[in-house]
Amino acid sequence: MTPRAARRAVKAALFVACLVPLAVLLADALGGRLGAEPIRATELRLGIWGLTLLVATLSITPLRRLTGWNVLGGYRRMLGLFAFTYICLHFLTWFGVDQFFAIKYIGQDLAKRPYITVGFASFLLMIPLAFTSSAAMVRRLGKRWKTLHSLVYLAALGGIVHFVWEVKADHTVPTRYAVVLVALLALRFVPARSRRAAPPRDVGAAPRVEATPAA
Amino acid sequence: MLIRRAPDIRSSEITPERAYFGRRAFLAAAGFVALDAALPAVGLARTSRARADDKPNSYQDITHYNNFYEFGTGKEDPAANAGGLRTRPWKVDVSGEIAKPGQYDLDDLLRGQTIEERIYRHRCVEAWSMVIPWNGFPLQNLIERFRPTSRAKFVEFTTLLDASQMPGQRSDVLPWPYVEGLRMDEAMHPLTLVVTGLYGRPLPNQNGAPLRIHVPWKYGFKSAKSLVRIRFVETQPLNTWNVAVPNEYGFYANVNPDVDHPRWSQARERRIGEFFRRPTLMFNGYGDQVASLYAGMDLRRFF
Numbered sequence: 001m002t003p004r005a006a007r008r009a010v011k012a013a014l015f016v017a018c019l020v021p022l023a024v025l026l027a028d029a030l031g032g033r034l035g036a037e038p039i040r041a042t043e044l045r046l047g048i049w050g051l052t053l054l055v056a057t058l059s060i061t062p063l064r065r066l067t068g069w070n071v072l073g074g075y076r077r078m079l080g081l082f083a084f085t086y087i088c089l090h091f092l093t094w095f096g097v098d099q100f101f102a103i104k105y106i107g108q109d110l111a112k113r114p115y116i117t118v119g120f121a122s123f124l125l126m127i128p129l130a131f132t133s134s135a136a137m138v139r140r141l142g143k144r145w146k147t148l149h150s151l152v153y154l155a156a157l158g159g160i161v162h163f164v165w166e167v168k169a170d171h172t173v174p175t176r177y178a179v180v181l182v183a184l185l186a187l188r189f190v191p192a193r194s195r196r197a198a199p200p201r202d203v204g205a206a207p208r209v210e211a212t213p214a215a
Numbered sequence: 216m217l218i219r220r221a222p223d224i225r226s227s228e229i230t231p232e233r234a235y236f237g238r239r240a241f242l243a244a245a246g247f248v249a250l251d252a253a254l255p256a257v258g259l260a261r262t263s264r265a266r267a268d269d270k271p272n273s274y275q276d277i278t279h280y281n282n283f284y285e286f287g288t289g290k291e292d293p294a295a296n297a298g299g300l301r302t303r304p305w306k307v308d309v310s311g312e313i314a315k316p317g318q319y320d321l322d323d324l325l326r327g328q329t330i331e332e333r334i335y336r337h338r339c340v341e342a343w344s345m346v347i348p349w350n351g352f353p354l355q356n357l358i359e360r361f362r363p364t365s366r367a368k369f370v371e372f373t374t375l376l377d378a379s380q381m382p383g384q385r386s387d388v389l390p391w392p393y394v395e396g397l398r399m400d401e402a403m404h405p406l407t408l409v410v411t412g413l414y415g416r417p418l419p420n421q422n423g424a425p426l427r428i429h430v431p432w433k434y435g436f437k438s439a440k441s442l443v444r445i446r447f448v449e450t451q452p453l454n455t456w457n458v459a460v461p462n463e464y465g466f467y468a469n470v471n472p473d474v475d476h477p478r479w480s481q482a483r484e485r486r487i488g489e490f491f492r493r494p495t496l497m498f499n500g501y502g503d504q505v506a507s508l509y510a511g512m513d514l515r516r517f518f
Contacts, residue, residue: 035291036272036280036487037343100491105483113479165478168341169459170288170388 007074014075018082021049022089039098043090048173050086051159055180057083058156062187077133080152084130087159091123115165122158125151156181271334271414272345276487278419282339283440284389285374285381286421292383293421300380300441302425311371311447314362321425325411328352332415333408338470338499340434344484349429350412355403363399363447370402371395371452372428373444389459395439396452396466397430400508406431406501432498432505434468465518469509470499474518 001009025045028034034041057079064072099106109116129149131137138145160181163174283293305321330350338344358370376392378384384391401407408429411418418424423440430437436456446452456464463477472482472495483492498505509517 036276037290037485039485039490040343098492102492105480105492109480112475115478169284170386172288172386 003071007071011075011078014078018053018079021045022086039093043093043098046086046090046093047159047163050083050090051156051163051177053079053083053086054152054156054159055177055184058152058181058184062184062190066187066190081130081133084126087123087126091120115162118158118165119162122155122162125155125158129155153181153185269334269336269346271348272487274414274416277345277347277413278421280345280487281421282341282435283383283421283423285383285391285393285441287383288386288388294419296382297420297424299382300375300420300424302420302441305425305443307426307442308444309361309446310444312364312367312449313447314364315360324357324426328356328409330411335408335429335431336499336501337429337431337435337438338484338495340436340464340468340476340481342476342479342481342484342495343487344495344499345487347429348414349408349410350415350418351408351410351429353405354407354409354428355405357409358402361447366449367447368399369448369450369452370397370399371444371446371448372397372439372442373446374439375441375443389455393439393455394452395437395454397437398451398508399447401430404505404508406504432470432501434464434470436464437468467509467514467517469505469514469518470495471497471514471518473497474515 025042029038029042057076060072060076060079064070095101095106099109110120111117129152132141132145132148141148160174160177163177164171167174279294280290281293282290283297286293286296303321307319307321307324308317309319310316330352332348332350334346334348336344337347372395374393375381376384397407408431410423410427410429411425413419413422418427420441423438426442427440428438428442437454451466454464454466456468457466470481475481481495484495485492496502
């Protein structure tokens, strides 16, 4: 297998893997395995996977810099778009199923409940990132692309705060995400293992790989 | 002491004779004939406080969607982890401002009590609710036996502390043991129930076996489970959630759609098994019987 074919195969496998949580969720929903409060269970699972994929996306660049495996950069966009997909579904489940489009209550919640405000803001923050994820947009935005996309850290932080504030007392799980996020941020300040292995510019890594059907 | 009585039982609450006499047939069909012998009660008297649209939740949902942090913080953790709780022999230490303190055996406490079925709405502070057919008897009947003195102004309830039986207590998510309290008039209110079973079966461990209380007009966390200590005191006792997060959980914790939790609204709730959220009722719909307990109190302050 040529390196190029291998990359495509890995990418296809990753694409399928990212769909597995959604498939399991659908199967559990149809099989009545979501417990006594299936709507909440659905929201929780979609949110957790969104956050997990978001953190996975953020780990790509530090991993690449630590290991020198530049090939990893080619999977970053797809992971990011899947994170956005799960968070979209999380939001839509809340909006259209849990609240059933009850705009009055949705408005009150957005205004009065900090965990909902922060969660919604983080979701909004991800929209321009998703729309500027194509290779063409990366080229068009040039240096500004990297600045814009560093907002993803803010979105992840907002997602974790949203999670912490929603929980009644047991902060174990949200704390794990927070620790990983802080570690990933810290790794950003560790110099790359090998200058030679690292690409000349960070921005170049993702767009150099051809566009994927993920979006 | 003034003992408040609920208004007379409304005719709508009286179980039709056919249903009443059909009850044994139902229990027998379900295979619980032996239960009558096992229960110290003479028989089950049935009084329902449910509204017409309150259909009891399924046994499965009632026993697999629980907040009982002694067995884990997930809703299904108690069902999974409560198997190791030994509910016999079981002793309850009763002390404080009473004439008859002592270590009471569970069977002693239950002796002579008539077990009734009471269908109660249960509203969790997390904005979900259930309808539960409990079996039990008014706490009042138990308290009277201990002969409280005039200094007994509050009752404090303590849950078992034993991490070997309650694995959730290995985590410090809450300060253990779990304690709760009621004002004496709340404890003596005829709606306040000592629970020993549900759906005509012995109380499952994950629901607070062998002995718990249920106070249907208050958020669920007020209804302490697996009780090992009942103490009659003069000053307001601490309650665990209030100690853990004082600005979010009060001592009174009366169900109140107008006083939101700081982080979420209490105006609506999701009844387990229903798709649409429904409006939350003041005092969980028991206002006609309990509102007078709080006459003149600022319920925003005493939340």
